[in-house]
Amino acid sequence: MRRLYLQIYLTVVGILLLFGFLASIAWWLLPGEERDGHSLDGMAALVSEVLPAPGGAMPELQAKVDRLARQFNADITVRAADGVVLVHNGEPLPAPPPGHTTTGWLRSPGGPMIALLLPDRRWVLARWRHHHRAFNVLGALLLLAAAIAVGAYPVVRRLTGRLERLQARVDALGAGQLQARVQVEGADEVADLARSFNRAAEHIERLVNAQKTVLASASHELRSPLARMRMAVELLPETDRPELRARLSKDIEELDALIGELLLASRLDALDKPDTTEEVDLLALLAEEGSRTGADVSGDAVSIRGDPRLLRRLMRNLLENARRHSGGATVEASVRAIAPGNVRLVVADRGPGVSESERERIFEPFYRPPGAKESDGSVGLGLSLVRQIARRHDGEVRYVARGGGGSLFEVELRSAS
Numbered sequence: 001m002r003r004l005y006l007q008i009y010l011t012v013v014g015i016l017l018l019f020g021f022l023a024s025i026a027w028w029l030l031p032g033e034e035r036d037g038h039s040l041d042g043m044a045a046l047v048s049e050v051l052p053a054p055g056g057a058m059p060e061l062q063a064k065v066d067r068l069a070r071q072f073n074a075d076i077t078v079r080a081a082d083g084v085v086l087v088h089n090g091e092p093l094p095a096p097p098p099g100h101t102t103t104g105w106l107r108s109p110g111g112p113m114i115a116l117l118l119p120d121r122r123w124v125l126a127r128w129r130h131h132h133r134a135f136n137v138l139g140a141l142l143l144l145a146a147a148i149a150v151g152a153y154p155v156v157r158r159l160t161g162r163l164e165r166l167q168a169r170v171d172a173l174g175a176g177q178l179q180a181r182v183q184v185e186g187a188d189e190v191a192d193l194a195r196s197f198n199r200a201a202e203h204i205e206r207l208v209n210a211q212k213t214v215l216a217s218a219s220h221e222l223r224s225p226l227a228r229m230r231m232a233v234e235l236l237p238e239t240d241r242p243e244l245r246a247r248l249s250k251d252i253e254e255l256d257a258l259i260g261e262l263l264l265a266s267r268l269d270a271l272d273k274p275d276t277t278e279e280v281d282l283l284a285l286l287a288e289e290g291s292r293t294g295a296d297v298s299g300d301a302v303s304i305r306g307d308p309r310l311l312r313r314l315m316r317n318l319l320e321n322a323r324r325h326s327g328g329a330t331v332e333a334s335v336r337a338i339a340p341g342n343v344r345l346v347v348a349d350r351g352p353g354v355s356e357s358e359r360e361r362i363f364e365p366f367y368r369p370p371g372a373k374e375s376d377g378s379v380g381l382g383l384s385l386v387r388q389i390a391r392r393h394d395g396e397v398r399y400v401a402r403g404g405g406g407s408l409f410e411v412e413l414r415s416a417s
Contacts, residue, residue, distance in 0.1 A: 051124070166193065
């Protein structure tokens with residue numbers, strides 16, 4: 001198996017070898033002083049024969065230097081033994097440092113130059129034009145950067161690309177897409193991680209599906225004994241302990257409501273979109289549900305595409321929740337168009353409100369805020385179902401503190417095409 005650390009290590013080694021190879025080429029193209037000392041001494045002797053003798057006419061010396069400069073495409077300067085410039089072609093080159101008495105390569109601000117010490121003690125200084133630009137310090141750094149970039153990019157991009165794809169599938173699983181899987185690429189630690197993710201995702205999907213199946217089956221099976229219990233209560237004589245009869249009837253109703261909520265929650269978990277969609281008049285639907293609770297309904301006559309049964313349950317849960325906490329005050333509900341295809345449903349009450357730390361938790365299944373009474377008729381799933389239904393219609397619900405006290409629930413719905 002190809003180990004990831006081995007790939008990175010071999011990549012670094014390859015980069016170093018590539019840089020060493022390029023540096024070797026540069027070294028061969030730019031001779032060193034020690035290696036080419038004899039060649040430079042020979043060059044100095046030849047140049048001494050070409051140039052006029054010391055004390056000759058300066059125009060003749062200038063002509064010879066100009067000819068050499070053209071032939072070699074170089075800046076050439078001739079200096080006397082004391083360093084005084086005699087003639088030059090191109091940029092005057094600096095004199096050798098004090099104490100320097102041998103032919104060889106010298107460093108100059110513009111790049112390396114050749115210093116030829118003639119037998120008559122004159123100095124001929126030459127620097128090839130533009131040659132130094134390829135081999136100065138900046139050039140060496142750029143060469144190193146290019147080698148590293150070329151050598152490292154393929155393996156780094158391949159590695160990070162696989163990690164990015166793995167992250168995308170992890171995010172999809174976290175968002176509830178239980179079928180999310182990642183393609184296994186390669187045979188290293190990242191591939192092992194992908195296989196581990198796929199195994200974990202399959203296990204999670206099996207567990208969640210098993211839980212949904214058990215919940216739905218248990219809820220369905222509970223309906224039969226509940227029906228028998230309801231029938232038995234109905235058969236009890238009306239004069240025989242009426243308070244027990246009323247309490248049993250209320251308990252059965254609450255248990256039946258809980259089972260209904262569980263079945264709906266289980267069905268919504270398995271849905272990304274509603275099973276059926278049609279044009280739904282939200283104001284008319286809200287008016288029907290508002291009449292059951294005595295809510296004050298207002299708004300715009302707007303319609304969206306959605307599941308009328310689910311939207312009715314959303315409104316009913318919000319209105320029932322507001323009625324339970326309103327303390328007898330009138331519940332206000334409205335529907336407003338906020339954009340083409342988008343509407344906002346608002347249900348408000350003048351109850352005690354919800355503390356800031358609880359405003360998200362109230363949408364969790366079976367969560368009850370501190371101080372909530374178990375006898376208020378709530379089974380703890382109403383607001384959780386509201387959020388599920390809203391999201392199945394590409395919408396969202398949120399709690400907003402109402403000015404002057406109370407609670408306000410806003411549901412934004414978009415057309416579910």
